[in-house]
Amino acid sequence: MSSIKQVQDLEKQMERVKRENSGLRRMLQDREGPMDLDAEGGDENSFSLPAIGSEPKRRKRPAPVPELARARANVRDFSRGIWKLPAQYRERALIFFDPPRPELPARHVVDQLLHAYCNSSHSMFPIIHMPSFRSTINDLYNSNASNRMSPAWLSMFFAVLATGSLFSPPSGSQPNSFYEPAEFLEMANKMIDPWSNDFTLEHARALTLVTLCLNEMNLKSAAWGWLGRAVRVSQDIGMHVESGPWPVIEGEMRRRTWWMIYILDRTLATELSRPVLIDDDDCDVSLPAGVDDQFIHEGGMLVPTGAEPLTHSLLAVIHVVRSYSSLLTALTTQSMSSVHLSTLDTHLKKCLNTFPPACDPSSNVPLAPGFLAPLAYLFHARLLLHRHHLDPVYPLEARMASLESCTHIALETVSLLHRLNGSLLADSATTLLTTHIFRCALFLLLTGYIDPAVTAVRALASIDRQRDITIACGRYLSFFVSALAAKRVECSNYLARSAPPHFGSSRPSIDQAALLQMLSRDEDLIVYVSADLQASNDASWLWAGLEREVHLHQSPSPFQHPPSATRNELFSPEARTGLDEVDSKDWGGWARLETAIRGLDGVPATTPTPSSATWTLPPPIKSETPGPAVELPRLGDVSRFGSEIPKLGEGSTAVSPVAGGSRTPSGSATAPTTSKERLSIANII
Incomplete structure (x- = not known):
């Protein structure tokens, strides 16, 4: 009897081990899908990224049950009108719709x-x-x-x-x-x-x-x-x-x-x-x-020997886009740790390896224009990731690091534009690519990269009306250059009064680094450079607090009953561009915009307004015989905005909103820091 009992005990132990093994296998299978990259382990900040090239996690399928042919035939017949069979087992439905x-x-x-x-x-x-x-x-x-x-x-x-x-x-x-x-x-x-x-x-x-x-x-x-x-x-x-x-x-x-x-x-x-x-x-x-x-082919997939598959x-x-879920999760959080920020950015940079080597910004080989449209999904995601920290609720060092990272991405984009034939860009340019180049131009203008900004503007000029959004982008850039020029004059005058003149000179020299610091900390300019970030209900700070104020006057839309309305918005230039005929012309065009950008270099006392009759269209981007690769400044080593601003991630592990800071209707954040005091004094002056 004792031997029988021992056998029964062993069987129970084996059954228990089998159950434990099955549970462990299920746990391993669950972990084989998305790769958990949460280094800090916080639930509120955790997100997952799929491994590049990995297949999506597969669902478990029910095991096949034999000898159900009769049941399948009956269900196929008598389920009609009650429920639909799975798509692959449905009969082709009759077509009742027969339009001319x-x-x-x-x-x-x-x-x-x-x-x-x-x-x-x-x-x-x-x-x-x-x-x-x-x-x-x-x-x-x-x-x-x-x-x-x-x-x-x-x-x-x-x-x-x-x-x-x-x-x-x-x-x-x-x-x-x-x-x-x-x-x-x-x-x-x-x-x-x-x-x-x-x-x-x-x-x-x-x-x-x-x-x-x-x-x-x-x-x-x-x-x-x-x-x-x-x-x-x-x-x-x-x-x-x-x-x-x-x-x-x-x-x-x-x-x-x-x-x-x-x-x-x-x-x-x-x-x-x-x-x-x-x-x-x-x-x-x-x-x-x-x-x-x-x-x-119907018989399978066959690639001939030597052919490019x-x-x-x-x-x-x-x-690239499979990481957008984690990106969207990160952009909706109030606080994103530097580990999460760097993890997402590193993952997106690794996605660049799935593109041909010519798509690397550091390459110097000619680039076919058709590659820019798919690359836009990658650079668009990286720019949105870093732009998130322009919000005033974040500390100044995080906002400056955000501005610097966005500028570096813009410079990488311009390095790609330098290596392609600009005359062929319009035929393959998408709305996403056009919008990304527009955002890049804003950051390059604010941070003083005039020549790269001109390259971006010329790329937009070559696209022009091939994409309906381009003219509106040019109009916004024209406004931004005008606002930036006025701010440069104000800040230059302030710095000139503060700095003593050099020996033998009646005019004090302007410290360009100090000028860039003042411009990069101007809240109005930060709002303008953030652009469509202010369209988000969650991320916008421009409209914060207005819902508690008196009802704003809303002027009737000038496009409610346009005289040219004939059929629908598909045929309406006003609907597709967002601009009426006056707005689409009042900004002056691409040549005037480039002239205004060139004028930013000299910090003019007044905004240049030459006669429109003297303007000529800018030449296309010359890249038929590309020269050496554009050398990107290493913004991570030498700060564009001064050495006293630490890089993102140094000194703290989290990029969190300012402690005790609060948003005001004007979009500013209160924080008892010396830099903030300097910022407010500069704005007052």
């Missing part, structure tokens, strides 16, 4: 727009299998049977043409290039049934491309609304989970489309300061295959 088909554009126009689409959007987001798509277009034009194509496919077709028209160079053969994307988007919209209850991959791709177009047309709120439709449609057909079985081409296009929607969701959330629509825990989709679509940048952009 619009007239197809001329074939040579389609070929031109497809070429522009492939060189721009498709190089970043290859969500359409081009060989199959071109074959279908050939059949469509050869048989002239658009009625045989589904409305969803036609909607996707016109959305592709709209995207291509946005990235086509303007020419004399297309005098109405401003309205061409709007025309194609109207056609795409007419092919979408607003009351549809059954969706396909074509629906998701059409909605996604419309979202992309609206964002490029500077209609961001409209893009945000269409993005919501794209997310819900893609989730309805199960694109957010790795399911199957799907044909090889369709399965790969589903993955790529989902990741494009994910990128748009994260990017618009950072641009508009909105909550994301897609939770990372709900995203159970493998990364796209690292091959171009011409190597994807991958030329698109979708994977590199995905690796």
Whole structure:
């Protein structure tokens, strides 16, 4: 009996060990997904970053149960009208929506727009299998049977043409290039049934491309609304989970489309300061295959020997944007530790290794303009990360370190602009890239880097009206240069009165380092250089406290009933640029802006206002034969704003708001520090 009892005890011990092993395995599996990088272990400051190149954490699938063929057949039959089966097991739904088909554009126009689409959007987001798509277009034009194509496919077709028209160079053969994307988007919209209850991959791709177009047309709120439709449609057909079985081409296009929607969701959330629509825990989709679509066939993926398997940048952009969740979490916290700041910045810098070597700012080889658009996702994130600490609730040393880091990122961006052909920049420039160059120009102007700022402004001038947001950026820069020039005069006069003149000179010399320090601590200029940070409900300090004041007078919008209104905002220059005809011209143009920037070097007594008749357009960025790489100043070693300002992270482990500090309606923070007293005295003077 004793031996039997011993065997039973051993069996119980073995069962207990098995349970413990299973629990440990589950814990290890949970930890294999996102990599915890919280060095301090604080719950409120913890965040996770996915390892670069790692697959998203996979969900557990139920084990297959055999001998359920009869049950599957019954459920498939009798569930109709009650619930939908998983997307891969649904029968193709009947199409009740049959709108009149619009007239197809001329074939040579389609070929031109497809070429522009492939060189721009498709190089970043290859969500359409081009060989199959071109074959279908050939059949469509050869048989002239658009009625045989589904409305969803036609909607996707016109959305592709709209995207291509946005990235086509303007020419004399297309005098109405401003309205061409709007025309194609109207056609795409007419092919979408607003009351549809059954969706396909074509629906998701059409909605996604419309979202992309609206964002490029500077209609961001409209893009945000269409993005919501794209997310819900893609989730309805199960694109957010790795399911199957799907044909090889369709399965790969589903993955790529989902990741494009994910990128748009994260990017618009950072641009508009909105909550994301897609939770990372709900995203159970493998990364796209690292091959171009011409190597994807129904029989599998085959890359010929010696061929370049991958030329698109979708994977590199995905690796960057997957960190946006942690970035958004960090930007919404009231206090971010220096460990978290450096961890995020280090991770984003490592993402640069997923791009070709020519994309490194320290490289000196020529750079193709098409690389700047995907690189914008990386530099945009880094700039937003460091710009966060311009808030007055942070101590002065943290704000100065933030300004210095943003300036360094701007200099890296300019070093990339130096190595490309500026005349080709406009065709591949996106709204995100344009906005990033605009932000860089602001920081370069404030910190006194005149020549790099001129390079950034010339890049914007080469983009010009190719992106609808560019003119508004130029107008804001013109205002900022005017405000900066006035501040430079005030600060220079103050420093001149404070400093004794040199021997033999009647005029005292101006200490440029002291001048830059005063300018960088001016609260008005910091608000201006923070730009769209003041559009955030959470991060803006410009409007703090106004909700407790008397109701502000709101003048009626001048665009409520514009005389030129004909159809909708797609066709309205006022809606797409945010400016009426007077505002779009009153700032003087790019040549006048460059002249004003050049005038900042001499600290003029008055702002130069030469006659507009003498201005000429600035020459394009010359980079056909690039010279040596631009040497970036090591701002981390020698401070741009004086040696008494410590670097971020020195002397403290957390970059937290000033103790006891509080925001006031004017946006200032109260802190009993000597530097703050000097700042207030300078402002009073």
